[in-house]
Amino acid sequence: xxxxxxxxxxxxxxxxxxxxxxxxxxxxxxxxxxxxxxxxxxxxxxxxxxxxxxxxxxxxxxxxxxxxxxxxxxxxxxxxxxxxxxxxxxxxxxxxxxxxxxxxxxxxxxxxxxxxxxxxxxxxxxxxxxxxxxxxxxxxxxxxxxxxxxxxxxxxxxxxxxxxxxxxxxxxxxxxxxxxxxxxxxxxxxxxxxxxxxxxxxxxxxxxxxxxxxxxxxxxxxxxxxxxxxxxxxxxxxxxxxxxxxxxxxxxxxxxxxxxxxxxxxxxxxxxxxxxxxxxxxxxxxxxxxxxxxxxxxxxxxxxxxxxxxxxxxxxxxxxxxxxxxxxxxxxxxxxxxxxxxxxxx
Numbered sequence: 001x002x003x004x005x006x007x008x009x010x011x012x013x014x015x016x017x018x019x020x021x022x023x024x025x026x027x028x029x030x031x032x033x034x035x036x037x038x039x040x041x042x043x044x045x046x047x048x049x050x051x052x053x054x055x056x057x058x059x060x061x062x063x064x065x066x067x068x069x070x071x072x073x074x075x076x077x078x079x080x081x082x083x084x085x086x087x088x089x090x091x092x093x094x095x096x097x098x099x100x101x102x103x104x105x106x107x108x109x110x111x112x113x114x115x116x117x118x119x120x121x122x123x124x125x126x127x128x129x130x131x132x133x134x135x136x137x138x139x140x141x142x143x144x145x146x147x148x149x150x151x152x153x154x155x156x157x158x159x160x161x162x163x164x165x166x167x168x169x170x171x172x173x174x175x176x177x178x179x180x181x182x183x184x185x186x187x188x189x190x191x192x193x194x195x196x197x198x199x200x201x202x203x204x205x206x207x208x209x210x211x212x213x214x215x216x217x218x219x220x221x222x223x224x225x226x227x228x229x230x231x232x233x234x235x236x237x238x239x240x241x242x243x244x245x246x247x248x249x250x251x252x253x254x255x256x257x258x259x260x261x262x263x264x265x266x267x268x269x270x271x272x273x274x275x276x277x278x279x280x281x282x283x284x285x286x287x288x289x290x291x292x293x294x295x296x297x298x299x300x301x302x303x304x305x306x307x308x309x310x311x312x313x314x315x316x317x318x319x320x321x322x323x324x325x326x327x328x329x330x331x332x333x334x335x336x337x338x339x340x341x342x343x344x345x346x
Contacts, residue, residue, distance in 0.1 A: 005309075007302050012309045016318025019080065020120040022305065028115040029298045036291055039256065040236075047235040048292060054191065054206050054215045054226030057299075061220040066299045068223035069188045071327045072154035073304035076116075078321045082124040083116055086149025086187075088141050088176075089159030092194055092280055093129025102255075102272070102283035103127070104159075104192065107290040110257070112297055126150060129159070137163050142176040146183065156180045157293075159192040162279065170210035171341050177214075177224050178336060186331045188223030190296065192289060194281060197231030199241070204231030210341065217337050227292045229285055233275065247273035248284075255287045 003014040005022050014022055037045060049057040056062060076083045087093050087105060095103025105127040116123045128148035130136060138160035141148070145156065158176055160169060177189040197204030205228035206212070218224035233239045238250025247253055247270055258264060258272035274282030281289070311319040322328065333344070 005305070007306055007309075010306075012306060013313065014305075014309050014318075015312040015316055018078075018308075018318050020118065024118040025115060025301075026305070028118045029301060032111065032115065032294060032298060035256070036295065039291075040251070044235050044251075045295075048232050049295070051201070051203055052197070052205050052228055052231035052235060052292070053296075054211065054224070054228075055219055056203075057295075061216070062225070064220035065188070065223040065225055066296065067303055068221065069155065069296070069300040070304040070307060071324075072185050072187060073300050074307055074324065074327065075185065075321045076121060076154060077119055077304060077308065078319065080121055082122045083155075084124045084126065084150070084153045085155045085157060086145065086153035087125065087127045087129060087157040087159065087192075088145060088148055089129045089157075089192070090138075090161075090163060091129065091131045092161065093127060093157075093159045093192070094131060095129070095280070095286065096131060097277040097280045098283060098286070099271075102286060104281075104286045104289050105129075107255075107257075107283075107286055108293055111290055111294050115298070115301065126153070132163065138169055138172045142172050142179065145176065145179060151184050153183070153187050154185055155187045156189045157192055158189060159194070161193045161195045168206060168208045168211055170208070170214060173211065173224075174214055174218075174340060174342050177218055177222065178339070178342075181222055181331045181336060182333065186222075188225070190224075190293065191226035192293075193226055193228040193230075194279075194285075194289075195230055196228040197234050199234055201231065201234065204228060204234060213340055217340055221337070225296065227289060227296070229281060229289045232288050232292055233285070242276050244276055244278045245274060246276070249275050249288070252284065255283050258283070 001017055003022050005012050005026055105125040109123055109125040112123045126149045180187050180189050206226045233249055236250045254269055254273040258269060272283045275285040276282055311323060
């Protein structure tokens with residue numbers, strides 16, 4: 001059996017039976033891509049992708065990082081398991097001052113779930129976000145990933161922006177990404193920052209020299225990346241800045257899912273248009289962050305399918321994950337780059 005599919009304008013052949021409809025998966029990917037393009041417009045999306053991630057997504061290093069993220073997408077497509085995202089962080093991660101339904105985790109899960117359901121599985125988002133009043137912080141939580149989100153996650157998200165202050169958390173970032181890489185599936189780490197960026201910034205996302213050094217060392221090889229909400233919002237020409245309780249980001253006055261629900265009352269509609277509750281994002285702010293992560297994920301998914309197609313041609317059958325020797329080799333401390341800012345045993 002041979003299935004022909006189109007990925008990024010290229011005709012690709014898949015040999016064998018995969019237990020799901022490859023074109024159905026790609027149709028869901030394209031559907032989401034189209035929704036995002038029509039919602040923000042090509043120019044705003046282009047600016048977000050150049051300026052509001054840790055590294056410009058057009059750079060080769062970013063593209064190579066997405067290739068690394070694709071390894072666990074390949075695993076779950078072929079093994080048939082759920083793709084699992086684990087998130088550690090502060091009250092921003094926990095979506096304080098919001099309904100649980102409107103947080104970053106739940107919006108991301110709803111956005112990407114149709115793609116994974118088309119592949120016969122689902123996307124699972126485990127959120128271990130917690131309020132700062134418990135006395136925990138980014139300085140000690142980095143050692144507790146497995147206890148908080150599990151040892152089997154496919155990707156790690158970290159959000160401790162307000163606790164990091166001017167230091168930008170670079171030492172903790174290096175610790176957490178290295179610990180994550182030595183877990184069962186060696187997940188990539190994606191930072192979710194909320195406080196970065198001012199109007200006119202050329203690069204408003206973890207642009208300090210220390211974090212940029214980490215992206216340089218770990219980005220291409222291990223998929224280390226960041227997305228920054230304030231930097232994303234400033235790519236909207238009419239964005240008014242961080243005004244607590246304000247409805248509208250200068251382009252939209254309600255989330256997409258709110259706009260599509262005719263049963264909502266006026267109070268709920270207004271609530272779904274809030275960008276910043278206070279220092280915590282509101283539903284419209286979380287939607288932009290979720291959309292930005294979704295773009296990273298569908299980019300990795302498209303690349304993963306191209307990897308699977310190439311292996312099927314090589315083997316003249318549908319591959320299993322065990323056929324990818326390069327993905328099955330565990331990452332050990334000795335195979336990681338020398339630490340940049342921390343001690344090798346931290």
